[in-house]
Amino acid sequence: MFTANGDYANLKGNYLFYEVGKRARAYAEAHPDAELIRMGIGDVTQPLVPAVISAMHRAVDEMSRAETFHGYAPDFGYEFLREAIHKRDYVSRGIDVSQDEIFVSDGAKCDVGNFQELFSRSCRIAVLDPVYPVYVDTNVMGGRSGAFDPVKGGYANITYLPATAENDFVPELPKEPVDAIYLCYPNNPTGATLTRGQLKPFVDYCNKNGAILLYDSAYEAYIRDPELPHSIYEIEGARTCAVEFRSMSKTAGFTGTRCAYTVVPKDLVCRDEAGNTVRLRDLWARRISTKFNGVAYVTQVAAAAAYNEGYGEIMNTVNYYMENARIIRTSLEAAGYTVYGGQNAPYVWIKVPGGDSWAFYDELLDRCHIIGTPGAGFGKAGEGYFRMTAFATRENTIRAMERIKGGKA
Amino acid sequence: MFTANGDYANLKGNYLFYEVGKRARAYAEAHPDAELIRMGIGDVTQPLVPAVISAMHRAVDEMSRAETFHGYAPDFGYEFLREAIHKRDYVSRGIDVSQDEIFVSDGAKCDVGNFQELFSRSCRIAVLDPVYPVYVDTNVMGGRSGAFDPVKGGYANITYLPATAENDFVPELPKEPVDAIYLCYPNNPTGATLTRGQLKPFVDYCNKNGAILLYDSAYEAYIRDPELPHSIYEIEGARTCAVEFRSMSKTAGFTGTRCAYTVVPKDLVCRDEAGNTVRLRDLWARRISTKFNGVAYVTQVAAAAAYNEGYGEIMNTVNYYMENARIIRTSLEAAGYTVYGGQNAPYVWIKVPGGDSWAFYDELLDRCHIIGTPGAGFGKAGEGYFRMTAFATRENTIRAMERIKGGKA
Numbered sequence: 001m002f003t004a005n006g007d008y009a010n011l012k013g014n015y016l017f018y019e020v021g022k023r024a025r026a027y028a029e030a031h032p033d034a035e036l037i038r039m040g041i042g043d044v045t046q047p048l049v050p051a052v053i054s055a056m057h058r059a060v061d062e063m064s065r066a067e068t069f070h071g072y073a074p075d076f077g078y079e080f081l082r083e084a085i086h087k088r089d090y091v092s093r094g095i096d097v098s099q100d101e102i103f104v105s106d107g108a109k110c111d112v113g114n115f116q117e118l119f120s121r122s123c124r125i126a127v128l129d130p131v132y133p134v135y136v137d138t139n140v141m142g143g144r145s146g147a148f149d150p151v152k153g154g155y156a157n158i159t160y161l162p163a164t165a166e167n168d169f170v171p172e173l174p175k176e177p178v179d180a181i182y183l184c185y186p187n188n189p190t191g192a193t194l195t196r197g198q199l200k201p202f203v204d205y206c207n208k209n210g211a212i213l214l215y216d217s218a219y220e221a222y223i224r225d226p227e228l229p230h231s232i233y234e235i236e237g238a239r240t241c242a243v244e245f246r247s248m249s250k251t252a253g254f255t256g257t258r259c260a261y262t263v264v265p266k267d268l269v270c271r272d273e274a275g276n277t278v279r280l281r282d283l284w285a286r287r288i289s290t291k292f293n294g295v296a297y298v299t300q301v302a303a304a305a306a307y308n309e310g311y312g313e314i315m316n317t318v319n320y321y322m323e324n325a326r327i328i329r330t331s332l333e334a335a336g337y338t339v340y341g342g343q344n345a346p347y348v349w350i351k352v353p354g355g356d357s358w359a360f361y362d363e364l365l366d367r368c369h370i371i372g373t374p375g376a377g378f379g380k381a382g383e384g385y386f387r388m389t390a391f392a393t394r395e396n397t398i399r400a401m402e403r404i405k406g407g408k409a
Numbered sequence: 410m411f412t413a414n415g416d417y418a419n420l421k422g423n424y425l426f427y428e429v430g431k432r433a434r435a436y437a438e439a440h441p442d443a444e445l446i447r448m449g450i451g452d453v454t455q456p457l458v459p460a461v462i463s464a465m466h467r468a469v470d471e472m473s474r475a476e477t478f479h480g481y482a483p484d485f486g487y488e489f490l491r492e493a494i495h496k497r498d499y500v501s502r503g504i505d506v507s508q509d510e511i512f513v514s515d516g517a518k519c520d521v522g523n524f525q526e527l528f529s530r531s532c533r534i535a536v537l538d539p540v541y542p543v544y545v546d547t548n549v550m551g552g553r554s555g556a557f558d559p560v561k562g563g564y565a566n567i568t569y570l571p572a573t574a575e576n577d578f579v580p581e582l583p584k585e586p587v588d589a590i591y592l593c594y595p596n597n598p599t600g601a602t603l604t605r606g607q608l609k610p611f612v613d614y615c616n617k618n619g620a621i622l623l624y625d626s627a628y629e630a631y632i633r634d635p636e637l638p639h640s641i642y643e644i645e646g647a648r649t650c651a652v653e654f655r656s657m658s659k660t661a662g663f664t665g666t667r668c669a670y671t672v673v674p675k676d677l678v679c680r681d682e683a684g685n686t687v688r689l690r691d692l693w694a695r696r697i698s699t700k701f702n703g704v705a706y707v708t709q710v711a712a713a714a715a716y717n718e719g720y721g722e723i724m725n726t727v728n729y730y731m732e733n734a735r736i737i738r739t740s741l742e743a744a745g746y747t748v749y750g751g752q753n754a755p756y757v758w759i760k761v762p763g764g765d766s767w768a769f770y771d772e773l774l775d776r777c778h779i780i781g782t783p784g785a786g787f788g789k790a791g792e793g794y795f796r797m798t799a800f801a802t803r804e805n806t807i808r809a810m811e812r813i814k815g816g817k818a
Contacts, residue, residue, distance in 0.1 A: 069457070
């Protein structure tokens, strides 16, 4: 008798953004005249840049002729793209990562979600609170969470590291032993960043305790402060404990084009349940060879163009969104809200008057026709906050702020 | 202390095609003048068809303008593609599958590999022998295999259903209780097909024993015999037990473009480990929402074009490969080999003189500079056979056959 994975039953509710989208669709259907402004799901609105578009047309043409046609891509990505990533993101910053530690994929969400397959089932994970739900949900599905504990406001076997205004969004180290820590900087959803000095204790903790650090730096392109690190490998000791996830989604407007990459250093060595000494890089490579068939050629050409000849253009788009973030921050502050983030990240984290974030979601949707994301959806410590993204168009960003200023929320 | 998933340690050797590719590369490096003909990995050689190319150019242009730009795709695929698939592959054949049971993805290898995440850890699987290694390896990585048993020639906890010349490539039902059965027809690697009458006992077995059937029909476009079923849902009772995997890779030349889909009927209901009644469709939907971020817009437009205005063109390419298959079959028979498959499938399965398939691989590579795939790589019952694919160019297919005919192998 076939029996399904019972760990899925531990999942609490729907995937957050599915729920946010569903509510917004229901509202739109009931109010067909409402002009909704989407600042919730964090999807970009600006088109692919000209250099990327040209490269894609060229690649499509190559696919039209037998002599230049491309079949299966190399499992880990074409060398031309791995080289472009290597140079742009690591060599140019003097960071010690080698090309064969870079694995190209179709999305950081996939990579982050799949990486926990390399963990033993008994691995105890720690996450920030609030947190991007994928870290938690994929570990629930992998059997590491235990049941959801309503009193704790989280899963029994997951360690939560609160990051709120009370601690200036700087999480403390775990107070109980953990085996893996997920960090995300610039942070989704709070927009917070950590300095090198604030990241170092996490790297030291992992090396001292044989834990691993899953570092999501999908938003590093949004860092403005030259003192802030872009990569975890800027921190001494990270090569022996940290994995890094990066994405073209917000860097190059690739949410609908799909390209990302993960770095797994060869120095990251551990034991498996059978007592073997293994390199996580080799397990990840094996997972990819067995369960993945590479990223489309056209997409990889597009990503390489974004990193090479199109780099100035994609940075202009990043600047455009960061100007939106500034407008959101200053407008909300002028309207009397307390806001965080938005200075080195495309997310603005708003303190909710009254403290009920789903009520604020409904109110903002109903009164201002603005879709945001309730902080409670990101975890217990997210309650009392609300996330707005800077990815709308300039026009809609300004309209949204005018609606709020007009006293509609 | 972090501990890695010990199940990976049970994997026997490298992923087959990685190994085949590695040996070929080593040979090419040592013999730079050898003109290798690749008939191993099953990658296509013909370009994307004109209708697909036009559609991709149009879609790329849409991505260049804010008004027509596409961000995140719907998790399960755009409706325009799901509708095209639904009409072409199911409605037109009078098969009962609904559009919301179709999940678009970036590859059947990914879907087949990921689907076992929905199984309990104790689920016992049955596979054909020889078998596409992904079914086995992903269950090894998921902890369901036990150790590799050299005497059995397979994993301790996996049930193998031999399909060889001795039983006319028609496998028997499992002799021990199993919870999930993987079938692939037209078969990779043997090129065998099953009639409706031969598939019915598998569907009946699953319904009677509460087992599920994982049906991989990635090669259905290659069926020539009008009596053979293209979908498992042509078999009465399949909606309550079967999942179907399909791919554009070999149907539309998408190995380097990446699009596929999986069908999970709403009637497929089972229990999970916690005793809850669950629909596998809902678990699969949850997995996708949590761990996947959709297929690129340009790719989905390309796939829809292949299924709509480009359908005649992609079928011409399928015919081209099937003529290659005919040439391989008849040439090898004329050269004295016993061959199977290649009549409703792009794979020809050769009986190896002497019986050592890796030795034949080396011999064919060394004497004829042809790369094929040794049957032993597909399982114990694959030893003594060798797979050749029909996906080379016509010119190379003919050259390869001439080299063999010339007594070089």
